[in-house]
Amino acid sequence: MPTTVLRSSTLLRGLAFVAFGCSGAAALVFEVTWTRTLSTVMGSSTYALSTMLAAFMAGLSVGGLLGGIVAERARNLVAAFALCELGIGVLGFAIHPIIRGLTPLYVSTYYTLHESFVGFSLAQFIIAFVVMGVPTTLMGMSFPILVKLFVEWRGAPGRDAGRLYAVNTLGGIVGSLAAGFLLIPLLGVSRAAALAAALDVVNAVLLLWLGAGAGRAAGAGAAGVVAALLAAQAWRAEVPTFGYGYARRFGSAELARRVGSAAGEAEVLFHDEGIEGEVWLLRSGAHGRRETTLLNGSKLEAGDDVSFALLGQLPYFTARLSGPVRTVLSIGLGSGRTLRRLVELPVEAVESVELSRGILEANRRFLIPELFSDARVRHVVADGRNHLLTARHPYDVIVVSPSWATDVASAGMLTDEFFALAARHLTADGALGVWVDFTMMDDADMTRLLRTFAKSFRHVTAWRVPSGDVVLVGSSSERYPAEADVERLARGATPAAGDALAVALSDARDKPTEFADINTDDLPVLEFHNARAFVTAAGVR
Numbered sequence: 001m002p003t004t005v006l007r008s009s010t011l012l013r014g015l016a017f018v019a020f021g022c023s024g025a026a027a028l029v030f031e032v033t034w035t036r037t038l039s040t041v042m043g044s045s046t047y048a049l050s051t052m053l054a055a056f057m058a059g060l061s062v063g064g065l066l067g068g069i070v071a072e073r074a075r076n077l078v079a080a081f082a083l084c085e086l087g088i089g090v091l092g093f094a095i096h097p098i099i100r101g102l103t104p105l106y107v108s109t110y111y112t113l114h115e116s117f118v119g120f121s122l123a124q125f126i127i128a129f130v131v132m133g134v135p136t137t138l139m140g141m142s143f144p145i146l147v148k149l150f151v152e153w154r155g156a157p158g159r160d161a162g163r164l165y166a167v168n169t170l171g172g173i174v175g176s177l178a179a180g181f182l183l184i185p186l187l188g189v190s191r192a193a194a195l196a197a198a199l200d201v202v203n204a205v206l207l208l209w210l211g212a213g214a215g216r217a218a219g220a221g222a223a224g225v226v227a228a229l230l231a232a233q234a235w236r237a238e239v240p241t242f243g244y245g246y247a248r249r250f251g252s253a254e255l256a257r258r259v260g261s262a263a264g265e266a267e268v269l270f271h272d273e274g275i276e277g278e279v280w281l282l283r284s285g286a287h288g289r290r291e292t293t294l295l296n297g298s299k300l301e302a303g304d305d306v307s308f309a310l311l312g313q314l315p316y317f318t319a320r321l322s323g324p325v326r327t328v329l330s331i332g333l334g335s336g337r338t339l340r341r342l343v344e345l346p347v348e349a350v351e352s353v354e355l356s357r358g359i360l361e362a363n364r365r366f367l368i369p370e371l372f373s374d375a376r377v378r379h380v381v382a383d384g385r386n387h388l389l390t391a392r393h394p395y396d397v398i399v400v401s402p403s404w405a406t407d408v409a410s411a412g413m414l415t416d417e418f419f420a421l422a423a424r425h426l427t428a429d430g431a432l433g434v435w436v437d438f439t440m441m442d443d444a445d446m447t448r449l450l451r452t453f454a455k456s457f458r459h460v461t462a463w464r465v466p467s468g469d470v471v472l473v474g475s476s477s478e479r480y481p482a483e484a485d486v487e488r489l490a491r492g493a494t495p496a497a498g499d500a501l502a503v504a505l506s507d508a509r510d511k512p513t514e515f516a517d518i519n520t521d522d523l524p525v526l527e528f529h530n531a532r533a534f535v536t537a538a539g540v541r
Contacts, residue, residue, distance in 0.1 A: 012210045013153055019203040020146055020164055024171030027139050029196035030092060031056055032179040033189045034132055037099050040240045040278055041106050042124055043298040044407045045531035055128035056136055063140020071148035078211030081145050084138045086204035086220045091135040092197030093227040096190050097234035099131055103242050110244055111253040117532050180275060188273030246300040248537045269366055272358030279358030281366055294335050296359055299404050301335045306496045307467040308337035314463050315397050315433030315473050316345055317489040321481035323429035325396040331384030332401035333359055336368035343374060353380045353387045385418055394427045401435045406534050411527035416520045419456040429477040438470040440533045445526055452518040462505035470504055
């Protein structure tokens with residue numbers, strides 16, 4: 001065999017090996033970014049994330065089966081692998097616009113099937129597989145094709161299969177780390193996926209150039225460029241207009257479509273594709289009636305000002321009637337309404353903890369910019385629970401607003417372990433206030449939550465607020481005030497509360513004598529029940 005052919009064969013073998021590693025890296029970038037984009041519709045509950053991951057893995061499984069058949073029949077295995085890479089790259093550019101473009105399907109699916117959680121979940125799996133199925137199938141096909149190719153080249157199936165698996169897995173490790181720590185923070189979700197798609201297209205072009213000729217390589221390059229240009233054009237209109245998390249607020253598919261159409265035409269004030277989640281701030285409506293809408297992933301940050309004011313005022317007045325209130329910790333910034341009302345109170349310092357940098361920036365630039373120049377307010381980008389774990393001083397009041405407790409981040413602030421941690425960081429007369437989406441819970445879950453809360457506090461009062469939700473206030477003070485006094489002060493501070501503010505469960509009731517069947521980190525019952533109720537509306541009151 002001529003030396004030039006040997007060099008070419010060696011170069012091609014090396015390129016195929018490296019390309020498979022790069023393909024593994026791109027695949028994990030896709031997995032992270034596609035899941036993130038789908039979660040703006042499906043949510044980030046354990047159910048939703050498991051469904052999306054199952055759909056991704058199903059494609060790999062189907063691809064492995066089909067790849068074995070192709071490997072036995074293909075005449076040019078290098079070209080077969082290159083075409084798999086090209087298909088992954090071209091579709092990789094298209095997935096994000098496709099996810100946005102399927103909104104009518106999401107609307108129809110939700111209002112047709114949401115009353116059956118099993119049927120709805122199966123439909124979500126099918127949708128996720130339709131979105132990701134073809135590129136993940138091509139990913140799965142690559143491995144058996146390359147194993148066959150390397151066996152023909154070297155004749156050592158065990159060793160070559162092991163090396164290929166190792167380099168692809170190593171690429172996956174690099175890709176997952178790069179997606180989370182580098183690409184999404186720097187480029188955003190869509191551009192991170194586009195970079196992964198470009199890597200697959202480059203793989204295809206180089207492989208075809210060495211293994212099938214310059215003509216096919218040029219064709220592959222052209223296909224990749226066209227896909228990239230089309231995706232860039234479609235990306236400009238990627239405003240999310242529907243999510244299962246707030247679909248039940250619309251009540252019907254017709255209203256959801258009308259609201260979605262209006263949202264699609266809304267002015268985008270702010271958009272962030274940060275690692276913590278995708279955040280949109282939209283402005284819509286005619287002049288004089290302009291409204292802003294804050295979307296945090298699949299969550300609509302909404303609610304009435306009166307109820308958010310009471311979330312801060314009820315624990316504040318409970319603590320204030322027992323002793324001085326100087327320091328406040330507020331966990332969960334949302335649309336900034338609770339923080340705005342907290343700083344109206346005569347306190348010396350407020351720590352506001354928010355996990356999402358996008359939420360923080362939307363508030364700083366548009367919603368509550370004045371509170372970022374207030375010397376009393378310290379803004380912290382952190383997980384609220386971890387912030388408490390590292391806090392070195394107690395607080396007089398802690399206010400917690402777990403935004404729609406359907407995923408581990410929010411529901412983790414409704415567990416026995418979190419309540420115990422918060423109780424340890426309160427002063428002797430301090431009080432904890434927790435927002436509870438009462439409309440998502442049935443009586444059994446509400447009883448379980450109250451029992452969990454009561455385990456950490458000597459005194460517990462549940463307050464019904466105008467939104468229909470509940471604010472739990474807990475304290476272990478020896479001087480717990482009369483609820484009538486707290487209610488009087490809260491009404492004085494927020495007259496608009498009217499008769500909608502009421503004690504739903506008095507501290508005078510009999511306390512639990514045992515604490516079995518509570519909500520814990522190890523058995524987070526409420527997280528899963530809330531996620532189901534969020535979809536089915538079974539717990540809606």
